[in-house]
Amino acid sequence: NAGVTQTPKFRILKIGQSMTLQCAxxxxxxxxxxxxxxxxxxxxxxYYSVGAGITDKGEVPNGYxxxxxxxxxxxxxxxxxxxxxxxxxFCASWVGADNEKLFFGSGTQLxxx
Amino acid sequence: xxxxxxxxxxxxxxxxxxxxFNCTYSNSASQSFFWYRQDCRKEPKLLMSVYSSGNExxxxxxxxxxxxxxxxxxxxxxxxxxxxxxxxxxxDYSGGGADGLTFGKGTHLIxxx
Numbered sequence: 070n071a072g073v074t075q076t077p078k079f080r081i082l083k084i085g086q087s088m089t090l091q092c093a094x095x096x097x098x099x100x101x102x103x104x105x106x107x108x109x110x111x112x113x114x115x116y117y118s119v120g121a122g123i124t125d126k127g128e129v130p131n132g133y134x135x136x137x138x139x140x141x142x143x144x145x146x147x148x149x150x151x152x153x154x155x156x157x158x159f160c161a162s163w164v165g166a167d168n169e170k171l172f173f174g175s176g177t178q179l180x181x182x
Numbered sequence: 183x184x185x186x187x188x189x190x191x192x193x194x195x196x197x198x199x200x201x202x203f204n205c206t207y208s209n210s211a212s213q214s215f216f217w218y219r220q221d222c223r224k225e226p227k228l229l230m231s232v233y234s235s236g237n238e239x240x241x242x243x244x245x246x247x248x249x250x251x252x253x254x255x256x257x258x259x260x261x262x263x264x265x266x267x268x269x270x271x272x273x274d275y276s277g278g279g280a281d282g283l284t285f286g287k288g289t290h291l292i293x294x295x
Contacts, residue, residue, distance in 0.1 A: 100282060111287030112226075112269075119282075159225055163273075165282065170216065171271065173225035 071095050075160050075174030082150040082181045090145040090177050092160030098172070100163040101143040103127075103135065105156040112159065118143055119165070150181045185209075186272050188286035195260055196294050202256040203289045205270030212284075214273035215246055215253045219266045220288065226269055229255075257291075265293045 076091045094101065099120045104112040114127030118137040132154055134146040143162075147154060160174040185208040195201045207215075215232035230237065232244040232253045243256040257264055270286035 102283070112285050157223065163283065169214075170228045170231070171218075171226075171283065173227070176223070176225050178223070 073160055073162050073172045073174040075158075075177055077177060078175065079178045080180070082147075082179065084150060084152065084181060086150050086181075087146070087148050088150065090147075090158055090160070090179075092143045092145065092174055093141050094143075094162040094172065095141065096162060096164070096172065097140060098162035098164050099140070100165045101137065102161045102163075102171075103133070103143070103145045104159045104161065105129065105154075106159065107156050115145065115158075147179075152181050155179060155181050186270055186284045186286040188268075188270050188289045190287060190290060192290040192292050194292050194294055197260060197262055199260055200256065200258045201260055201291065202254055203268065203291075204252050204254045205272075205286050205289075206250075206252045207270075207272045207284070208251070209272070209274055209284070210248075210251060212251075212272045212274045215244075216271040216273070217242075217244060217253075217255050218269040218271055220269055221266050229268070260293045262293050262295060265291055267291070 073094045102117045103115040106112050113129045115133050116135040118124045121140050124135050158177045161171050163171045187206045217229040218226040219229045220226040230239050232246045236245045241258045245254045267288040267290050269288045272284045
């Protein structure tokens with residue numbers, strides 16, 4: 070198993086550009102999450118999904134969109150990039166059961182200039 | 183709203199010392215508890231689960247106090263390599279579309295030579 074795969078690892082965007090952060094997991098996990106982490110700060114939940122076809126907003130959803138057409142994939146879309154979206158983005162997945170750990174991707178460092 | 187609170191630190195501790203920090207949670211129905219370690223600009227990685235009876239893994243000991251709703255992490259004989267941010271994660275797998283996870287903002291630990 071590859072676990073959670075995130076791409077790209079680094080990206081620089083200009084203000085107003087769009088991009089999609091890719092996240093895929095091969096563990097058949099139902100729960101998937103997108104977090105952002107600003108320097109020196111904790112993780113903030115952007116969006117999450119409890120299964121294919123189901124998504125919901127987290128704490129900081131503005132400026133982002135997600136889709137979950139399959140169990141494996143959970144892409145995060147930035148439509149009009151803004152400097153406030155400069156951050157490190159982590160995707161994670163969880164089987165959704167007690168005492169089962171959360172798996173993280175290696176992160177995407179995004180700069181919007 | 184579920185809350186998980188941690189002292190952000192930093193905790194500056196000399197090498198070889200023992201350090202402990204707590205994490206309090208607000209949801210009494212929470213079911214699973216974990217400590218994750220996060221190095222700078224890296225994804226969080228599972229350090230250890232926290233069981234009701236307390237558990238130990240080498241120099242690390244985790245405790246759960248359900249009555250007072252906190253978990254603790256004790257690190258003995260601290261090493262320079264223990265310098266990191268320690269995240270408390272509380273899981274509440276109640277289904278029904280809930281995100282099921284709440285992260286603390288992390289406690290920053292610096293081990294000094």
